[in-house]
Amino acid sequence: MKKIMNQAENYTDDMLRGIYAVHGDMVKCASGDLRCYCSARKTQGKVAIVTGGGNGHLPLFLGYVGDGLLDGCGVGDVFQSPSGKQIYQITKEVEAGAGVLYLYGNYTGDVMVFDDAAERCELDDIETRSITGADDVNSSADVNVRRGVAGIFFMYKAAGAKARAMGTLDEVLRAAQKAKDNTRTVGFSLTACIIPEKGIPNFTLGEDEMAMGMGIHGEPGIWNGPLKTAEELARESCDTILKDMPLEKGSQVALLVNGLGSTPLDEQYILADSVIRYLGTKGVKVYRSWVGEYATSMEMAGASITLCKVDEELKGWFDEPVHTPFYTQV
Amino acid sequence: MKKIMNQAENYTDDMLRGIYAVHGDMVKCASGDLRCYCSARKTQGKVAIVTGGGNGHLPLFLGYVGDGLLDGCGVGDVFQSPSGKQIYQITKEVEAGAGVLYLYGNYTGDVMVFDDAAERCELDDIETRSITGADDVNSSADVNVRRGVAGIFFMYKAAGAKARAMGTLDEVLRAAQKAKDNTRTVGFSLTACIIPEKGIPNFTLGEDEMAMGMGIHGEPGIWNGPLKTAEELARESCDTILKDMPLEKGSQVALLVNGLGSTPLDEQYILADSVIRYLGTKGVKVYRSWVGEYATSMEMAGASITLCKVDEELKGWFDEPVHTPFYTQV
Numbered sequence: 001m002k003k004i005m006n007q008a009e010n011y012t013d014d015m016l017r018g019i020y021a022v023h024g025d026m027v028k029c030a031s032g033d034l035r036c037y038c039s040a041r042k043t044q045g046k047v048a049i050v051t052g053g054g055n056g057h058l059p060l061f062l063g064y065v066g067d068g069l070l071d072g073c074g075v076g077d078v079f080q081s082p083s084g085k086q087i088y089q090i091t092k093e094v095e096a097g098a099g100v101l102y103l104y105g106n107y108t109g110d111v112m113v114f115d116d117a118a119e120r121c122e123l124d125d126i127e128t129r130s131i132t133g134a135d136d137v138n139s140s141a142d143v144n145v146r147r148g149v150a151g152i153f154f155m156y157k158a159a160g161a162k163a164r165a166m167g168t169l170d171e172v173l174r175a176a177q178k179a180k181d182n183t184r185t186v187g188f189s190l191t192a193c194i195i196p197e198k199g200i201p202n203f204t205l206g207e208d209e210m211a212m213g214m215g216i217h218g219e220p221g222i223w224n225g226p227l228k229t230a231e232e233l234a235r236e237s238c239d240t241i242l243k244d245m246p247l248e249k250g251s252q253v254a255l256l257v258n259g260l261g262s263t264p265l266d267e268q269y270i271l272a273d274s275v276i277r278y279l280g281t282k283g284v285k286v287y288r289s290w291v292g293e294y295a296t297s298m299e300m301a302g303a304s305i306t307l308c309k310v311d312e313e314l315k316g317w318f319d320e321p322v323h324t325p326f327y328t329q330v
Numbered sequence: 331m332k333k334i335m336n337q338a339e340n341y342t343d344d345m346l347r348g349i350y351a352v353h354g355d356m357v358k359c360a361s362g363d364l365r366c367y368c369s370a371r372k373t374q375g376k377v378a379i380v381t382g383g384g385n386g387h388l389p390l391f392l393g394y395v396g397d398g399l400l401d402g403c404g405v406g407d408v409f410q411s412p413s414g415k416q417i418y419q420i421t422k423e424v425e426a427g428a429g430v431l432y433l434y435g436n437y438t439g440d441v442m443v444f445d446d447a448a449e450r451c452e453l454d455d456i457e458t459r460s461i462t463g464a465d466d467v468n469s470s471a472d473v474n475v476r477r478g479v480a481g482i483f484f485m486y487k488a489a490g491a492k493a494r495a496m497g498t499l500d501e502v503l504r505a506a507q508k509a510k511d512n513t514r515t516v517g518f519s520l521t522a523c524i525i526p527e528k529g530i531p532n533f534t535l536g537e538d539e540m541a542m543g544m545g546i547h548g549e550p551g552i553w554n555g556p557l558k559t560a561e562e563l564a565r566e567s568c569d570t571i572l573k574d575m576p577l578e579k580g581s582q583v584a585l586l587v588n589g590l591g592s593t594p595l596d597e598q599y600i601l602a603d604s605v606i607r608y609l610g611t612k613g614v615k616v617y618r619s620w621v622g623e624y625a626t627s628m629e630m631a632g633a634s635i636t637l638c639k640v641d642e643e644l645k646g647w648f649d650e651p652v653h654t655p656f657y658t659q660v
Contacts, residue, residue, distance in 0.1 A: 264628040
């Protein structure tokens with residue numbers, strides 16, 4: 001294991017210390033707990049949005065806390081959930097009189113944690129709603145058990161824009177739901193990553209092998225086989241998405257090409273080029289694209305392709321400027 | 331070799347096609363040549379700044395073309411220089427009546443290319459000045475032959491800010507020179523990268539081995555040895571820089587912690603934390619930090635630490651907002 005770190009057991013806390021040291025003007029921790037990551041700015045009367053999950057996916061999840069996006073994030077150990085108490089403490093810190101939306105990935109541990117926090121909030125008369133990202137098409141045919149991956153970015157943007165426009169809690173929930181209903185992701189891995197405290201790769205792939213549909217924690221995908229070209233990956237991924245979410249000729253989509261960690265930007269743009277051209281042959285127009293590392297698995301190589309079918313309302317939300325220490329859109 | 335690409339020989343052009351497809355509102359190519367990458371916006375009377383170099387370092391070099399930074403960039407094949415003719419064509423496209431600054435890394439091939447372009451420009455009565463980034467302390471004791479690495483970012487910011495303020499060509503050159511004089515970088519590699527057309531790693535390191543001072547193309551460093559901790563790397567790197575550029579107690583620096591490719595953001599922030607604390611013990615205050623991938627070597631693992639000693643003038647330049655497809659600071 002080659003990682004730039006100190007003690008493996010301090011990996012997440014050392015990282016957080018660095019983030020607070022560098023971005024202390026924009027973020028802070030609640031209750032003196034580094035893992036309770038909150039925006040330093042609070043707007044009274046605005047719906048607060050709280051996310052959370054295991055560390056190891058930067059900029060997901062905490063990187064989206066900031067102006068126009070989220071208000072707080074619970075940070076677990078690498079690939080481990082934070083606690084319900086931590087989510088509750090964050091909620092107490094960021095709630096501003098208009099209720100709180102819990103928006104996080106569809107993983108059993110995280111669901112338990114946010115449900116626990118919601119119960120604690122109820123005793124305090126803080127109103128909460130919950131919605132999960134569940135965009136990973138290959139993880140299940142049943143949308144209710146699908147895993148959440150990079151597509152949560154579009155849910156963050158929709159909900160964040162509606163909250164900044166001072167929408168009600170139910171309106172912010174509806175914005176997130178609308179983004180969710182129209183978003184699908186397909187991802188593939190080329191190499192494994194190593195959890196610092198374990199020190200060994202979380203799975204193995206052959207010299208020229210890839211895994212289609214593998215999850216961002218190394219959950220098994222739908223096939224392992226020889227590495228395909230960018231053109232072939234674009235075609236298979238888009239076909240999988242279009243089978244699940246048909247797009248008529250003339251449809252417009254927002255496109256997110258996401259690098260999983262060690263896949264260079266060069267390759268991400270090669271893939272984006274292949275995706276945009278392939279969608280063109282289907283009569284689908286890309287309204288706007290985001291290319292880069294938005295949801296990673298530490299040093300895993302691979303990428304994901306997310307499509308969100310957009311109408312004027314979604315376009316408006318996605319075009320809103322946002323500013324966090326990790327992501328700025330003007 | 332596991333890369334998401336199509337034909338290896340089209341790696342750079344396919345990447346560029348993706349970039350133009352995604353960011354066509356902000357950038358364009360000159361003379362119908364994909365490798366002649368220019369800002370789509372031109373401000374008459376402003377000094378134009380042109381950079382260039384081999385591909386494989388995104389967001390360096392082309393990622394800094396945009397508002398408040400650079401105007402054009404010549405893109406070579408992976409780790410290969412562009413041509414003098416390409417730099418000349420870019421210059422013709424972006425020059426806006428106030429002269430052109432050539433600002434690029436100190437590599438023999440690139441120096442030849444920019445000198446060739448400058449000669450061509452002279453025949454056209456376009457005034458040019460040239461300055462190279464040469465911040466890699468471990469690459470040579472002689473500052474004139476040092477390689478340019480991530481520290482060119484601070485030169486871009488200084489020169490870009492001065493050019494946007496409508497400084498003269500000599501004033502813009504002076505801003506770049508001032509950033510250069512105060513900037514030093516130390517980098518280290520944990521793994522190699524693979525040039526697509528070659529298909530094999532450009533060097534080898536043992537299972538737990540790292541290379542201190544290795545260049546971003548795999549140029550040999552000053553020692554290979556067992557991987558050190560973040561604390562140890564921070565100490566050795568800062569000590570090397572401080573030996574070359576003494577910083578008195580009470581000095582302020584701008585800090586850039588740069589990931590070389592496959593080193594996750596998590597580790598970059600762990601390193602930043604170690605650097606900031608170590609500088610604190612020396613009485614050196616970090617005015618502002620940038621942490622992320624600013625100058626990579628495709629999928630190489632490793633990082634670099636850049637310090638720029640700042641006064642009020644440099645702080646002002648570094649705090650200016652900029653906006654490119656790859657880097658936005660508000």
